[in-house]
Amino acid sequence: MSESGAKAVRVGLIGGSGLGAALAGQTDGIRHEIDTPFGPPSSTIIETEWSGLPIFFLSRHGPGHTLNPSRVPYRANIFALKKLGVTHVLASGAVGSLRDTFRPRDVVVVDQVIDKTFRREGTFYDHAAVHVEFAEPFCPVLRRMLTEQETAGAYTVHDAGCYVCMEGPAFSTRAESVMHRLWGGGVIGMTAMPEAKLAKEAEIAYALLALVTDYDCWKAPAPGASHDPAVLLKEIIGNLDAATRNAIDLLRKTVERMSTRKDELLRSPALGALQLAIWSDKAKIAPAEVERLAPLWGEYFRR
Secondary structure, rough: HHHHHHOOOOOEEEOOOOHHHHHHHHHHOOEEOOOOOOOOOOOOEEEEEEEOEEEEHHHHHHOOOOOOOOOOOOOHHHHHHHHHOOOOOEEEEEEOOOOOOOOOEEEEOOEEEEEEEOOOOOOOOOOOEEOOOOOOOHHHHHHHHHHHOOOOOOOEEEOOOEEEEEEOOOOHHHHHHHHHOOOOOEEEEOOOOOOHHHHHOOOOOOEEEEEEEEEOOOOOOOOOOOHHHHHHEEEEEEEEHHHHHHHHHHHHHHHHHOOOHHHHHHHOOOHHHOOEOOOOOOOHOOOOHHHOOHHHHHHOOOO
């Protein structure tokens, strides 16, 4: 287990479309401007407290939602959270549904991912061979705590679903949408990768709430439904707002539960992800590179 994981549980909240703006408007606290080897993160990171746990909030798309999914500085975001001692991340993102059972306004605690991105830097370790285990992309401990919450029927939380991560920024063609369903995809979005993989490389436990805004284009509109783009957009935004409220409620309840189960959280598999992952001869890695990435892997060079 990494030193950050052994000291204390510190929770990062990464807000995507909808939830990022909502939480930014609700969050007040210490503001951190973090420098990283990969440039600045998307936004100032705000430190606050929920249920006695330190919380570090980051808006993935930046102030005013100016960063499209391909331009989000994923490496800087995760590195900055690691530098602040974050051990566990609860992230969110708006998605389209690929299944009838995942309805608009539902929340899906995803368990698998298919990565279709191709324009993004996907690793911190450009100058070493570092291979993290990624069969289970999302932390099982966090996922269990998220899906244990009672919602009293106010909204639906699904305990599993495969997230197809596309490059964007355009949405899928209908042929692609049908193909994603055949692959076993449950929802489709643009931001889970490489965020989840980088979190594992940083030994941070990571879980993702997928906020369903609409059905992807595989599904024909219901008879009599409006085809007016403005009406459809208004409906999608309304669904996102509702799903965001649901997600904030779920996050607060989950953090409250996390505050009483720290020992369980410190058994998250990701907290030791680098133990067997550094395949390079450590003596051959340049000292400057070791120091550059010290918050991520420094402890493995002091042993």
